[in-house]
Every structure is written in C-alpha cells, then in structure tokens.
Amino acid sequence: MEIKVVPATLYHLTGILDIVNHAITHTTAVYDYDERTYAEMETWLLDKLASNWPVIVAEQNGEVLGYASYGTFRFKEGFKYTVEHSVYVKDGQTGKGIGQLLLAELINLAKAQNYHTMIGCIDAANSGSIAFHKKFGFTENGILRESGYKFNRWLDLLFMQLILN
DSSP states (O other): OOOEEEEOOGGGHHHHHHHHHHHHHHOSSSOOOSOOOHHHHHHHHHHHHHTTOOEEEEEETTEEEEEEEEEESOSSGGGTTEEEEEEEEOTTOTTSSHHHHHHHHHHHHHHHTTOOEEEEEEETTOHHHHHHHHHTTOEEEEEEEEEEEETTEEEEEEEEEEEOO
C-alpha cells in the first residue's frame, strides 16, 4: 500500500501522540521528560491549525507512520520569515523514506507560505538526523554546548538551516 502525506486531523492525534511519547521516553530527539497527554496534544494541534501552521502525517492504511510540522522560530518580529521544523517517524519505521516524504512536503509548504529559512534544532549526537537534513541541503550553523539535560547527561544542541529562496 502507498504511503500518503496528508494534513493532520484529530483522527490522527492518537498516532501522533504515540510517536511523540516514544521519542520523549526513549530518545534525545525531544528534550521533554514527561509524556504528553491526549488533551495537551489536542490543544497543540488545534493551536497550530488556528495559527495556519501545518501539521502533516504520513499514513498507510489509516496508520500514522510519522508526522511533521513547523512554527515560530523566535517571537521577535524580525524572525517572521524563519520557521523551526520537526519531523518524527514511528519507532520501527525509520529508513523507509517516510521522513523524506514529510520533510519534502514541509519544505514545499514553507516555500508556498513565503518563508525564507527553515531551522532544525537537533541533538548534536543524533548523526542520523544530521545526515538526513544534509540530504535536503541543510547546513550546520552552530552548536549550543551542554544546553540541554536528559537521561542524566548534558546534551549539545545543533542548529541546522536551509535557505528556501
């Protein structure tokens, strides 16, 4: 069956929640400590949609295999043409092109909304995510050393950037 990338709806929320909670509890892709609740994610999704920020999912046979979004990078007016994005793929589904489908669509959406640059904030030890972003032309643009703390260790945060136009 074909994998489709579609706008997220409340129908997809349980699948999104499962993906983000796995990332929280098992990885340094998200620097949160506590799993999110359905109500928190519902508020997140509805706020994103009300603000015209895309949330997309990759689905196959009704199953959410990954999701992606972007939103405000910084809240100063001078950053209004810059977005920060996130791409997450369900555990056990990586390496199948799902992330590529999602990021390619996010880039298209950002260009259509006339954004100038996309930022990814990535754990500096996540070599897979770094290589993934480089395939799309993202460049490494700075590391904030020991700026995060999770799993009883300090984490470095890498900024990666793609100029869209």
